[in-house]
Amino acid sequence: MNAAEHAPPSQETSRQTHRLEVTALDCLRGGWPVFGGLEFKVEGGELLLLTGPNGSGKSSLLRILAGFLPPAAGQILWDGVPLHGGEEEPPTLGYVGHRNALKGSLTLREDLAFWARFHGRPAHLAEEALAAFGLASLAERSGRILSSGQARRLALARLKLIDTPLWLLDEPLVGLDQSAITALRNEIEHYRGEGGIVLLATHQDIWPLDERRLDLRDHAVSPDALEAGT
Numbered sequence: 001m002n003a004a005e006h007a008p009p010s011q012e013t014s015r016q017t018h019r020l021e022v023t024a025l026d027c028l029r030g031g032w033p034v035f036g037g038l039e040f041k042v043e044g045g046e047l048l049l050l051t052g053p054n055g056s057g058k059s060s061l062l063r064i065l066a067g068f069l070p071p072a073a074g075q076i077l078w079d080g081v082p083l084h085g086g087e088e089e090p091p092t093l094g095y096v097g098h099r100n101a102l103k104g105s106l107t108l109r110e111d112l113a114f115w116a117r118f119h120g121r122p123a124h125l126a127e128e129a130l131a132a133f134g135l136a137s138l139a140e141r142s143g144r145i146l147s148s149g150q151a152r153r154l155a156l157a158r159l160k161l162i163d164t165p166l167w168l169l170d171e172p173l174v175g176l177d178q179s180a181i182t183a184l185r186n187e188i189e190h191y192r193g194e195g196g197i198v199l200l201a202t203h204q205d206i207w208p209l210d211e212r213r214l215d216l217r218d219h220a221v222s223p224d225a226l227e228a229g230t
């Protein structure tokens with residue numbers, strides 16, 4: 001699945017100012033340390049780029065934030081309360097991982113219409129999502145026959161169907177051509193303008209926006225493990 005759903009969508013979530021705060025976060029994968037002592041804070045309207053060599057833990061961090069992977073230690077607070085495992089329901093999150101989660105039996109229009117219904121959003125958003133990512137001419141094609149860049153566009157288009165205050169994007173630019181990159185940047189800027197928070201892992205330094213950066217190399221527990229990526 002393309003998005004992490006934890007709670008019924010609320011029309012209000014993306015319009016409020018929210019705060020994500022990470023303190024003393026440690027990550028282990030397969031028993032091996034990846035990063036440790038990670039600290040950062042992001043607020044509504046901000047874009048935080050996650051950078052660092054292969055294996056530095058960008059995907060792991062996004063998976064921890066999405067609730068797919070437990071941290072080894074540390075705290076993740078959303079508006080001052082634990083994002084996962086606390087007493088409050090976590091917000092719905094928009095997560096796009098490496099996989100595009102195509103449904104080969106559905107046309108692109110059916111795919112997006114399904115997700116709009118799933119999230120309780122108006123049907124016209126599916127058409128807007130197709131248009132925003134240059135997919136309108138492919139709307140009646142099956143997800144099975146998409147090129148890799150078209151499939152990535154579809155995965156990203158689904159973000160427009162979720163009412164969520166937080167996007168977690170793992171290498172969203174991979175496979176995208178220039179027009180799709182521009183479309184994504186426009187969507188991110190629009191989302192930030194509405195108070196959305198974006199964390200985006202990337203190796204492509206093409207982001208001349210007012211973003212902040214977090215280089216996970218600086219938090220490596222075992223720098224030797226990153227040698228291949230430096």
Ligand SMILES: Nc1ncnc2c1ncn2[C@@H]1O[C@H](COP(=O)(O)OP(=O)(O)OP(=O)(O)O)[C@@H](O)[C@H]1O
Nearest residue numbers: 029030034052053054055056057058059060061225
């Ligand atoms: N399922 C897993 N089991 C055990 N170790 C894993 C698993 N997935 C990733 N790792 C290890 O965790 C470390 C961090 O991987 P991760 O995918 O988070 O890095 P990354 O910064 O996103 O890398 P890349 O730039 O290559 O995408 C790596 O050393 C990797 O080998």
